[in-house]
Amino acid sequence: MENPLAVRIVDGLKAAGIDFMSYLPESRLSQILPLMRQDASFKLAPAASETDVVSIAVGATLGGKQAACYMESTGVYVSCYQLVMVALHLKVPVLLLVSHLGGFDDQRNSFLYSLAGRRLVPQLKALDIEHKVLDSGANLEADIKNAVRTMNSLREPVALIFSGEFTV
């Protein structure tokens, strides 16, 4: 991802009220991490597994934060249990920022990732988690704001899936 796009993601998250992010780093959107680390308005929680990423974000939301979870597509599979049994069961809004590793528009796709990428959207549909695939930054700030409004309205996780130019 080009750095200006990373800056726009971080600014968009801030403008939408996100002030906490748990994460397991990955390769496509990783430029957002140093930017967020430099910004005191974000509290960051690195985790050893996407299972922790989701439930830590749920706890932070209950504690008054507006939380995001950053992971790659495989992380959605890893954290399914927490998404269902904690976030959906308790109806707690968290914003899933998922890089579409292995997706159709993943510019760095390979045989290593394509299976996981192909099943990401069906997986989110199976979980009945609202989601939107972004393949460009054309409406990035509005998409982030809309996702936060939607998750707060539903009291459920909502996913933004970053593909296309975000995966360069």
Add this chain to the structure above:
Amino acid sequence: MIRYECLQLLLPLMIDHLVVTSQSGQRIEWGHLSKRDGNLLLGEMGCALSVAAGIALALPHRKVVVLESDGSILLSLSTLATIANLDVHNLSVFVFDNQAYSGTRISEPSATGGKTDLEQVARGAGIEATATVRDLDHFKTQAIPALAGEALSFTVCKVQESLIHRDIPRPDIDLLENKYRFIRYLQETEGKPAPFVGRG
């Protein structure tokens, strides 16, 4: 030592603490003993510790207490490495380790009934303030300092398998009611609502 006796000792120490439990026996017994709205009685294994860590990070000035089990911790060992590397100085973890999956009703042994030592796992993960207690006197001398301390603490409480929780009434509030009571309690004591509340 049985878990219920330990929980009875913890009960008067919970003043403005936030208490998170995992499924199952500790959830039922704590829900029976304590009716505070500062309790979050989670209904699954493998999540209480990480949810509590998120609460502790969001509210660093509040003490968060987690009542866990061996089976639940074994299901989420990554959480030990995660919390060891986060600033959760305000988190006290009590693991009631009966070395069995009591909920199976045939008491299938857990890994701690075999070769696994959760205190050593926690230490290896990087948690410094750890202890294992095996009797009530030791529980008293470990539990109270752990609650008053200002560091992440992890206390493994070796307990006998007890079936008391099968005979006491189960919590009569569901997960959603519990969640709303919990966040209303936080709203009242912190002076601000959770960001997703309202907007009706």
